Amino acid sequence: MREVGWPAAIPVVDRNSVVPIYQQIYEDLRESILAGTLPEATRLPPERVLAERLGVNRSTVVHAYRALVSDGLVEQRVGSGSRVARAIGHPPRTADVPWWITLPPWQVGAFPQVLGELAATFHGERISFVPGVPPVEPSPLQELARSFARVAGDPDYILSYGDSEGHAPLREAIAARMRARACNVDARDVLVLTGSTQGITLVAQSLAEPEDEIIVEQPTYPGALQIFAIARLRAIPVAVDQGGIRVDHVEEILRTRRPRFIYTMPSLHNPTGVTMNADRRQRLVTLAGRARVPIIEDDPYGALAKTLAPPLAALAPKSVIYLSTFSKTIAPSLRLGWLTAPRTIYERLLLRKQSYDMATSLYVQAGVCDYLARDYDAHIVQLREELTARHALARSTIARAWPKTMRLTANAGGFYLWITAPRDLRARALLDAAEREGATFLFGEAFFATSGGDHNLRLAITPVTHEQLVSGIERIGRAIAALSKR
Numbered sequence: 001m002r003e004v005g006w007p008a009a010i011p012v013v014d015r016n017s018v019v020p021i022y023q024q025i026y027e028d029l030r031e032s033i034l035a036g037t038l039p040e041a042t043r044l045p046p047e048r049v050l051a052e053r054l055g056v057n058r059s060t061v062v063h064a065y066r067a068l069v070s071d072g073l074v075e076q077r078v079g080s081g082s083r084v085a086r087a088i089g090h091p092p093r094t095a096d097v098p099w100w101i102t103l104p105p106w107q108v109g110a111f112p113q114v115l116g117e118l119a120a121t122f123h124g125e126r127i128s129f130v131p132g133v134p135p136v137e138p139s140p141l142q143e144l145a146r147s148f149a150r151v152a153g154d155p156d157y158i159l160s161y162g163d164s165e166g167h168a169p170l171r172e173a174i175a176a177r178m179r180a181r182a183c184n185v186d187a188r189d190v191l192v193l194t195g196s197t198q199g200i201t202l203v204a205q206s207l208a209e210p211e212d213e214i215i216v217e218q219p220t221y222p223g224a225l226q227i228f229a230i231a232r233l234r235a236i237p238v239a240v241d242q243g244g245i246r247v248d249h250v251e252e253i254l255r256t257r258r259p260r261f262i263y264t265m266p267s268l269h270n271p272t273g274v275t276m277n278a279d280r281r282q283r284l285v286t287l288a289g290r291a292r293v294p295i296i297e298d299d300p301y302g303a304l305a306k307t308l309a310p311p312l313a314a315l316a317p318k319s320v321i322y323l324s325t326f327s328k329t330i331a332p333s334l335r336l337g338w339l340t341a342p343r344t345i346y347e348r349l350l351l352r353k354q355s356y357d358m359a360t361s362l363y364v365q366a367g368v369c370d371y372l373a374r375d376y377d378a379h380i381v382q383l384r385e386e387l388t389a390r391h392a393l394a395r396s397t398i399a400r401a402w403p404k405t406m407r408l409t410a411n412a413g414g415f416y417l418w419i420t421a422p423r424d425l426r427a428r429a430l431l432d433a434a435e436r437e438g439a440t441f442l443f444g445e446a447f448f449a450t451s452g453g454d455h456n457l458r459l460a461i462t463p464v465t466h467e468q469l470v471s472g473i474e475r476i477g478r479a480i481a482a483l484s485k486r
């Protein structure tokens with residue numbers, strides 16, 4: 001057993017300091033232990049002895065030692081005094097262990113690189129069907145630039161932080177648009193976000209604790225799966241079919257489990273492109289309401305649907321937290337989204353948002369607010385037409401260039417095509433082959449909380465030109481043919 005290196009380990013106390021003497025002793029010893037100057041199992045001087053050496057009251061030393069015990073740095077046993085504790089389960093506390101080795105464990109999803117891939121603008125020379133970005137045409141850029149130039153005329157507020165809840169005129173404009181979709185919302189219910197990704201993070205961290213269960217759709221947006229994995233939430237997957245989430249499965253689960261929330265995309269679902277029918281919408285909110293489980297309705301694409309169904313938030317304002325964004329209707333570079341939440345939970349989400357960024361860029365909010373009042377509606381009409389044209393082009397090219405065994409989701413719209421390959425064709429093998437042909441996409445496993453999706457692929461039909469859309473699909477067709485010949 002090592003004895004303390006007297007007198008080197010005796011703390012130095014400063015009687016003129018405003019810091020209490022017990023705390024000076026505690027901090028001095030703590031530093032020596034963490035730095036390894038007092039290694040594990042070192043016996044500390046008995047309290048009485050140390051008190052005499054320092055000329056302080058014994059209770060002062062007792063107090064300091066207790067604080068070290070409650071930090072787990074010192075062990076005390078009757079008869080054998082105080083020793084530096086063993087770091088059980090941790091790397092040895094010596095000066096040469098780098099700090100990052102001692103960090104608490106953390107968790108990421110099965111495909112940690114997926115959010116980065118979705119955000120990246122450059123995917124090599126290949127035709128990329130990966131990112132969910134709006135098409136280059138119709139471009140909002142000219143009108144948007146004019147809006148930004150107009151709001152820049154007021155530097156007093158444009159260059160400051162602004163309210164954490166969001167720019168009041170923008171909150172009002174968003175609320176008015178939601179009222180037009182039958183939601184009973186006013187500006188006070190709107191929290192402006194730095195992208196709806198921020199909203200998913202806010203709910204994951206505010207409504208649940210690590211190890212809590214949540215319900216997610218299967219397949220679902222991989223970015224959300226990654227956020228839930230980092231928050232250490234356990235996802236219970238529920239299948240999605242032509243009519244949206246299988247509400248009968250949700251009902252079964254709610255019989256025995258109490259998930260913290262249900263995360264769903266009822267309109268133009270990512271990745272399948274399906275829209276939940278009216279009957280299921282009603283059943284889902286009724287079930288969730290009965291079970292007292294809130295619904296997180298993620299609706300980035302709803303405004304692009306040909307017929308605008310009322311969101312779930314219109315059916316059950318008290319139990320739905322609604323998320324949306326301008327990333328898909330104007331541009332993701334704005335990093336501008338919003339949520340609406342019942343008053344009971346709004347404050348909690350607001351405080352957490354403040355801890356991330358204090359407020360969303362006021363300049364961006366003011367510019368977009370001006371754009372909403374002038375050019376947004378016309379832009380959305382054009383965007384819908386463009387998406388319809390792209391779906392028709394993609395589907396006719398697939399019908400011509402791919403074997404019939406590749407199944408497309410029927411009645412799908414929005415930015416994506418979700419494809420199911422036959423059992424003998426794995427999406428990852430197809431991706432390798434397609435990349436050799438010069439086209440790339442996302443394989444299905446990234447959209448699954450549990451195993452599965454290995455025969456699915458998602459094609460974003462928006463980030464490419466019409467010519468590339470055709471050429472990329474043909475290239476994937478050649479890759480399918482090459483694999484089937486083997």
Ligand SMILES: Cc1ncc(COP(=O)(O)O)c(C=O)c1O
Pocket residue numbers: 132194195196197198221223265270298300324325326327332335336337
């Ligand atoms: C379903 C879904 N939610 C959220 C997002 C992220 O949106 P934002 O750019 O507003 O963070 C996306 C982007 O692809 C999405 O598909």
